[in-house]
Amino acid sequence: MGLNVLLLGSGGREHAMAWSIAKSDKLDTLYIAPGNPGTAQHGQNVDLELSDFEAILNFIENKAVDLTVVGPEKPLVEGITDFLEERGHKVFGPSKKAAQLEGSKKFANEFMKKNSIPTADFETYSQGEFDKALSVIKKKDTYPVVLKADGLAGGKGVFICETAEEVEKRLNELEESDRFGEAADTLVVEEFMKGQEASVFVISDGKTAKIIHYAQDHKRIGEGDTGLNTGGMGAYAPTPVLGRRMLQRIEKEVILPTISAMLLDENPYKGILYFGLMITKNGPKVVEYNCRFGDPECQAILPSLESDLLELLEAAANETLDQKDVRIDNQYRCCVVLASDGYPLDYKKGKEISGIDEVSEGAFVFHAGTKEENGKILTDGGRVMNVVGGGNTLAEAIKNTYQEVEKISFSNKYFRSDIGAKGLAYTDD
Structure with a gap:
């Protein structure tokens, strides 16, 4: 009898994880909550809110789920592992306290300092001390300087500031913008490495x-x-x-x-x-x-x-x-994100995506911000999908990936054309 697995998440990461888990001989049934049109190819999507721990627990018990795998950081930081383990269920993912390594920059920096793990010099300030932070940064007059919102901000709470004016602008953003919420209640100021x-x-x-x-x-x-x-x-x-x-x-x-x-x-x-x-x-x-x-x-x-x-x-x-052993093949892989133009700020959704079926065998398209309506795949987020190609060398992997990128179309498609380029300086390609 194989394992019943519940994978939590809906992004490109979870599509890749669903694809990989689905290959296992140990698997019986794979559920993905809430999933996306890509994950539906490898298991059964389930309409569950990641913040609704009780609904997740009921689903696990009703479907005799053997292992819950948590993809994104937010439910981990909010304590889903503790919640499920205390009720006798196996979870892959750290406890709420262990997840503070990501959930709080202040916690992580103080942990590293205490345990002599090499990191940047830092100082922390509460929301009411942002003026003090600005004053200290101006006095030191050492740029660039790094400002970090203490909590989770979807990868968008870090600013590398080149001038005192930019520091002031970003501090005002962190203090006043709704998009950071409680994540910016504490500020971490780090030296630029x-x-x-x-x-x-x-x-x-x-x-x-x-x-x-x-x-x-x-x-x-x-x-x-x-x-x-x-x-x-x-x-x-x-x-x-x-x-x-x-x-x-x-x-x-x-x-x-x-x-x-x-x-x-x-x-x-x-x-x-x-x-x-x-x-x-x-x-x-x-x-x-x-x-x-x-x-x-x-x-x-x-x-x-x-x-x-x-x-x-x-x-x-x-x-x-x-x-167990971890075995990796000897190939290079390159992943290019196809985004909606305007991301990470304002962008339009609902654009029809074409060309997914034209991607070559051996390359991968992992869905991220997509939805399916009337048999069509539409854009539904800032980062829409990921195209992954491989090769025997880094240069070959990059070339192969961008050939596949060209096959996928949607209006307002945006991507960087230099993914992997800085790695070429370290190779003989």
Whole structure:
């Protein structure tokens, strides 16, 4: 008898996870809540609100769900794992307290400082102290400076400011704009770290941690990493920014100290832990933790995973990860996000999408902000879908991906044409 699995989420990450889980011989039935038109190809979409824990619990009990896999960060930070585990159900995802590594920048920075995990110098301010923050930043007169909303802001609560005027503008936004809500009640001001960014994804059962893969994300909306931060405009994996020795340093100086310290704090970390890193001239430093797979990095990583994803998720939930191996193929993968023009601010929805069926075998289209109406797939979000291609080299993977990108059409389609380009400087391609 296989496992009944409930996957929570509705984005491109969850479509990639649904596709990967559905390949498992261990699977009986896969439910996705609420899912999207893409996830419906791999399981049964269920109309559940992620904030309605009681409705999720009732569904799990009615359908005899064996394992709940939580895709996005918000329900994790709100404590869904604790809620379900206290009622006797298996969950893949960290506890509410462990998820504070992403849910609170202040918590994460203080945790790293206490445990000598390399990161940026920082200071924190409550909402009433933003004038004080501005005064301190002006006095130091060291730019760029990084401003972060303490809580969850969908990847849009981080600002890299080049001048005092920009600091003042962003502080006013954080203080007055409704789009940040309680996330901006506390402000974290960090030194700007110079180097190349990279993301390392680890699966942990609280005691054992294993690297799944490593990637490079492209957060800014504009070519050449310009403009506003987004949830991510594309990614590629593996990133040659991280060589074998650097990965060993990251494991020794960042990953193991993090997992060990959480365990010693009687707060074991179970789930995916995303280490957003800056590779500086002094070595790796943590930019941020995320308590789940990155989106869109997940879409570039999972097609390379040769191990059974469901088997790994179950082992992490059962604290038997030490008995499993993580195997990755030797291909490069590039993921390009197709967005609605105007994202991450204002954009139009409801545009018909064509060309999905024309994408080549071996490439992937993962739905994100889409909906189905009268047999047609329409845009329904800022980040609409992800196109993933592969190759024996990074250059080949990039070329193959952009060939597929051209096949998909919708009015107001926007994408960056330079995803993966900065990785080419580290290769012989």
